[in-house]
Amino acid sequence: MAKVALVTGGSRGIGAAISKALQAAGYTVAANYAGNDDAAKAFTDETGIKTYKWSVADYDACAAGIKQVEEDLGPVAVLVNNAGITRDAMFHKMSPQQWKEVIDTNLTGLFNMTHSVWPGMRERKFGRVINISSVNGQKGQAGQANYSAAKAGDIGFTRALAQEGARAGITVNAIAPGYIGTEMVRAIDEKVLNERIIPQIPVGRLGEPEEIARTVVFLSAEDAGFITGSTISANGGQFFS
Numbered sequence: 295m296a297k298v299a300l301v302t303g304g305s306r307g308i309g310a311a312i313s314k315a316l317q318a319a320g321y322t323v324a325a326n327y328a329g330n331d332d333a334a335k336a337f338t339d340e341t342g343i344k345t346y347k348w349s350v351a352d353y354d355a356c357a358a359g360i361k362q363v364e365e366d367l368g369p370v371a372v373l374v375n376n377a378g379i380t381r382d383a384m385f386h387k388m389s390p391q392q393w394k395e396v397i398d399t400n401l402t403g404l405f406n407m408t409h410s411v412w413p414g415m416r417e418r419k420f421g422r423v424i425n426i427s428s429v430n431g432q433k434g435q436a437g438q439a440n441y442s443a444a445k446a447g448d449i450g451f452t453r454a455l456a457q458e459g460a461r462a463g464i465t466v467n468a469i470a471p472g473y474i475g476t477e478m479v480r481a482i483d484e485k486v487l488n489e490r491i492i493p494q495i496p497v498g499r500l501g502e503p504e505e506i507a508r509t510v511v512f513l514s515a516e517d518a519g520f521i522t523g524s525t526i527s528a529n530g531g532q533f534f535s
């Protein structure tokens with residue numbers, strides 16, 4: 295039977311490309327999302343992939359959502375923690391709310407999701423947890439103290455959990471994308487994008503969501519079992535860690 299892969303934020307942007315690539319690789323895919331019902335419906339119509347609505351920032355909702363996915367499709371073998379948001383502001387203007395929303399979604403969301411799939415993965419002696427961090431978690435970014443802190447935290451979480459999962463056949467890895475052409479990045483002022491961001495990328499362009507998705511498929515495979523605790527950069531040469 296096909297393995298089940300659950301992708302958070304899996305109906306739009308990078309997550310949608312990940313969901314489609316995993317489906318093409320033979321997985322039964324469940325795509326979680328937060329609130330954009332129209333995008334989720336269009337995604338299911340296009341791909342046949344089932345979508346599930348809950349917030350990764352809500353522990354109980356994650357537990358209930360994962361239970362539902364497992365009842366519908368079977369045990370989750372691959373978890374891709376991709377859901378993420380930005381609430382950018384220079385630190386002196388950043389509100390506690392902007393800090394909290396980003397930490398709750400981009401960092402605590404990983405705890406909330408992984409905690410409910412972990413016991414089953416340990417029992418079955420197989421699991422793949424793939425966390426989508428960011429180049430800005432590796433290098434820091436002005437205007438993103440909240441986002442950089444959360445994304446750096448994702449890498450620490452990955453390294454700690456990799457050690458705990460190793461003997462149980464569970465690998466835990468992170469991917470740190472650079473700037474990828476999704477709605478999150480298109481929301482950046484075009485002048486800033488063209489004059490300040492793209493010139494910092496040696497390949498001279500934004501990345502494509504599919505370029506992150508192929509890394510997820512690689513890390514999900516059974517024969518990727520010796521790769522754990524790593525952070526794979528996919529950033530067009532913008533930053534080497």
Ligand SMILES: NC(=O)c1ccc[n+]([C@@H]2O[C@H](COP(=O)([O-])OP(=O)(O)OC[C@H]3O[C@@H](n4cnc5c(N)ncnc54)[C@H](OP(=O)(O)O)[C@@H]3O)[C@@H](O)[C@H]2O)c1
Pocket residue numbers: 302303304305306307308309326327328329330331333348349350351376377378379399426427428429470471472473474475476477478479
């Ligand atoms: N784009 C980039 O350049 C870039 C670079 C580095 C890292 N990343 C990371 O890559 C991931 C995907 O980014 P993206 O650019 O594809 O973002 P996006 O286009 O804005 O899509 C975000 C997805 O996450 C979902 N989401 C947001 N908050 C959620 C929550 N609380 N619970 C469940 N789902 C939630 C959204 O659901 P709805 O559709 O319901 O809104 C949507 O499906 C994020 O973690 C981001 O930080 C992106």
